[in-house]
Amino acid sequence: MATVTASLLTTGSAQAAADPGLDLRNFELQPISNRAELRDRVSKLNADLPNVGVNSILKVAPREGTWSNGVCNGAATEGSTVPEGFSRSFCFEDADNGDANSEWWPQGVTTVADADADQTWGDPETGWNPADHKPMLVTWYNKDDWNKDKKPDDTDVDGLNTERKGVRVSFIDSSTGKYAHVLLVYPFVNSSGNASYMSVRTSQHYSTSQKQYGSLHAGGMVWYGYYLYVADTNRGFRVFDLRNIIDLGALPADQWGTSKTAIGRQNGVYHAHGYRYILPQSDGWTNTACDTVEPPPGTPCDMQDEEKTCEATDVTPKTSFASLDRSSAVRHITTGEWCERAQATDAYRTGRVIRWPMNDSGGTPALDANGIWAADSAYRVPFNTAYEDNGGVQGAAVVNGTYYLSQSRGALNGKVIVARPDTATGRLVETAARRTSAAHGASVAGSDSVMRRPSASVASSVVESSACMAPHFVDAPRAPISAPDKTDAGPS
Numbered sequence: 001m002a003t004v005t006a007s008l009l010t011t012g013s014a015q016a017a018a019d020p021g022l023d024l025r026n027f028e029l030q031p032i033s034n035r036a037e038l039r040d041r042v043s044k045l046n047a048d049l050p051n052v053g054v055n056s057i058l059k060v061a062p063r064e065g066t067w068s069n070g071v072c073n074g075a076a077t078e079g080s081t082v083p084e085g086f087s088r089s090f091c092f093e094d095a096d097n098g099d100a101n102s103e104w105w106p107q108g109v110t111t112v113a114d115a116d117a118d119q120t121w122g123d124p125e126t127g128w129n130p131a132d133h134k135p136m137l138v139t140w141y142n143k144d145d146w147n148k149d150k151k152p153d154d155t156d157v158d159g160l161n162t163e164r165k166g167v168r169v170s171f172i173d174s175s176t177g178k179y180a181h182v183l184l185v186y187p188f189v190n191s192s193g194n195a196s197y198m199s200v201r202t203s204q205h206y207s208t209s210q211k212q213y214g215s216l217h218a219g220g221m222v223w224y225g226y227y228l229y230v231a232d233t234n235r236g237f238r239v240f241d242l243r244n245i246i247d248l249g250a251l252p253a254d255q256w257g258t259s260k261t262a263i264g265r266q267n268g269v270y271h272a273h274g275y276r277y278i279l280p281q282s283d284g285w286t287n288t289a290c291d292t293v294e295p296p297p298g299t300p301c302d303m304q305d306e307e308k309t310c311e312a313t314d315v316t317p318k319t320s321f322a323s324l325d326r327s328s329a330v331r332h333i334t335t336g337e338w339c340e341r342a343q344a345t346d347a348y349r350t351g352r353v354i355r356w357p358m359n360d361s362g363g364t365p366a367l368d369a370n371g372i373w374a375a376d377s378a379y380r381v382p383f384n385t386a387y388e389d390n391g392g393v394q395g396a397a398v399v400n401g402t403y404y405l406s407q408s409r410g411a412l413n414g415k416v417i418v419a420r421p422d423t424a425t426g427r428l429v430e431t432a433a434r435r436t437s438a439a440h441g442a443s444v445a446g447s448d449s450v451m452r453r454p455s456a457s458v459a460s461s462v463v464e465s466s467a468c469m470a471p472h473f474v475d476a477p478r479a480p481i482s483a484p485d486k487t488d489a490g491p492s
Contacts, residue, residue, distance in 0.1 A: 019380070022426040026315045027354050027375035029236045029365075032284035041187035042244055042282045044195035049270065052247035053475030055122045057171050057277060058133055061178035065092045073097060078413040084435040090136075090177070092170070104168065108139040108221035108231065111174070114324040115223040115363075122475035136172040139218040139230060140181075142199075165263075165273045166199030167218040167230065182277040184218075184230070184240060185263070196265040197280055199273070200230075200238065220322030220395070222333050225363015229333060231319040232284070239283035249276040285365070285373055287316055310339035310349040310391070317354055317378075324358075325398040330366070331358040334398050336381070336405075339391045350381035350391035353403065353428065380427045381405060382419050387434065393417070403428055406437060413437060 032038070071077050072091035091097055096104070112135045113119045120130040142165035165183070172179040185197035186204045198204065201213040216238070220231040228240040248256045248270050255269055262271035272278045320338035325331060337351035355377045357366040365373040382405075383390045394414075395406040405417040405428075414437040419428035 019426045021315050021348065021352065022378045022380065023315070024375055024378060027317055027378050029285040029287060029356070029373040031371070032235075032286050035283055038187065038284075039282055041189060041195055042241075042280045044189070045187055045197065045246065045280055046244060048195060049246045049248070050250040051243070052245050052250070052277070053122065054135055054171060054242060054245070055125075055128065055130065055133065055475045056247075057180050057182070057245070058135065058173045058178065059128065061171070061173060061180040063093050063096070063179050063181075065090055065172065065177040065179055067177055078411065081413055081436065083413065083437045084416075090172070092179070096170075103142060103165075104140040105143050106138050106140045106170075107217065107219045108322065109136070110221050110223040110228075110324070111136045112223070114326075115225060117326070132175055134174045136174045137221065137223055137228070138170040138172065139221045140168050140170065141218050142166055142168075142215040144215050164199055164201060164213070164215055166201060166215045168275065169221070169228070169279070180277065181275055182245060182279050183272045183275040184238075185272070185278045185280050187280040190265065194265055197263070197278065199263055200281065202234070217320075219320045219338065220335065222322050222324045224324055224333070224358065225361075227283075227363045228279075229322060231322050231335070232286070233318050233320060235284065235286035236319050237285045237322075238281050239285065240279050241282045242279070244280055244282060246278045246280070247276065248272060248278065310337065310351060317352065320351075321393075321395045323395065323397045325355075327398070327400045331360060332356060332376075332398070333358060333365075334396050336393060336396045338394055339381075348380070350383050351393055352378055352380055353393075353396050353405070354378045355398070377421070378426070379403075379421050382417055382428050382430050384430055402431070407434075 066072055068089050068091065070089070071082060071086075072089045074080070076089075077083065112121045115121065119134060121135055122130045124130060144164050166186075167184040168181045169184060170179050170181055184200045186200050187195060187197045188204075190196040200216045200218075202216055203213045216230075217233050218230050219233065222229040223242075226242050228242065229237045230240065232238050251270065256276075257266070257269040257271035258274050259271055260274040263273055264271060317335070318337045319335045322333055322335045325334055333356045334353060335356065336353040339349050339351040354375045356373060356375050358364070359366050368374050381391060381393050389407075389409065392407050392409065393405045394408045397404045401420060403417075403419045403421070405419065407415040407417055409415065415434040416437045417428075417430060417434055418432045419430045421427075422429045
């Protein structure tokens with residue numbers, strides 16, 4: 001299928017004239033400034049360490065969750081209420097299915113139906129048919145700063161000072177419920193010249209000053225082709241190539257460190273906060289305000305969703321959640337902003353939903369002639385005086401031009417807002433009464449919601465109506481291993 005060209009993008013001038021916050025010139029992403037360097041670091045890691053494919057992970061996944069036709073965790077809903085249109089729920093193992101003091105909090109959801117048009121991953125093997133093992137992926141962020149002072153003095157569930165563990169992704173076999181966690185990492189070259197890595201944070205630094213930067217929130221994720229597009233609240237997206245998953249468990253026993261408080265290569269031993277699998281960042285897309293993930297300390301790019309002002313003049317977009325739309329003629333990633341629930345006079349504080357065009361093949365963005373990834377539409381989330389609260393949107397999915405927004409309402413059950421665009425005003429207009437969803441922000445859209453406490457907040461559409469079929473993707477092969485030397489230095 002031919003690559004989408006810039007000529008397909010609209011100008012959005014009608015929107016911009018009425019609302020400067022919707023001027024599409026504010027919604028442009030560019031490649032991160034250190035893209036080539038980052039890819040070189042990943043290549044070095046791949047030369048030293050064994051790669052593994054998604055299906056290989058699922059085959060030996062050590063954990064097992066539970067599918068239920070009911071609500072598998074009653075704490076995920078308000079009282080005994082069952083969400084409208086409820087289908088089924090998935091609960092993780094007890095060790096992961098925590099409470100309000102959990103170390104890890106789930107966020108984004110994406111599935112193989114986003115990744116590949118045939119909704120399967122890899123080729124059949126003896127005893128393994130990919131059609132019977134469709135992967136579902138969930139992001140979690142490490143809640144490492146309970147008092148929000150950006151200092152490494154909080155205590156985690158293990159009774160240890162938190163180590164800013166960043167982001168992990170659960171790779172789930174949707175048929176069996178078995179799953180494994182993969183730690184996302186940011187690669188760097190340590191002081192001994194060896195490839196190493198650190199956790200994924202709001203800003204990436206190698207010195208001891210890194211301790212002040214919290215784990216990336218990873219509020220949304222889209223799996224498209226070989227790539228995971230993970231939401232970076234302030235910048236846009238961190239990008240991870242699934243062909244670069246590394247299996248530390250395949251190393252000799254004396255080279256895999258299992259300490260929960262250590263990460264990276266140290267004295268020839270590779271650590272990942274106790275996890276077996278890691279996936280290094282290899283690319284990224286950013287707005288011009290925060291054009292690097294290695295900024296000088298103290299910049300405003302180190303910000304999480306709760307710090308966003310959501311003023312009418314706050315034009316730089318935040319990427320709080322993401323989903324894929326395959327139902328339109330041009331495929332899109334849909335992103336949006338989480339903003340505090342707006343009061344009656346706060347019509348501009350509900351947040352915005354933005355559409356980014358994607359190529360039909362290759363898993364890549366559709367760029368303009370200058371290599372910029374430009375949004376082709378942006379709308380404000382509905383403001384409806386018939387309801388006590390507006391805003392508070394934690395996720396959005398678009399199917400055939402209709403927007404399904406997931407609104408969280410604290411301890412109460414959330415709401416699903418169904419709306420369509422009004423290009424004259426630049427605002428989404430509700431087309432139906434709001435429906436009850438799961439509590440605490442669990443998503444409801446084209447895919448099953450993840451039900452736990454605290455519950456997942458972003459859904460992805462699994463609608464398959466595109467006339468253009470994407471190429472079939474094979475699972476990643478294992479790369480050769482070179483024996484690492486034992487000389488190392490760098491942060492833990």
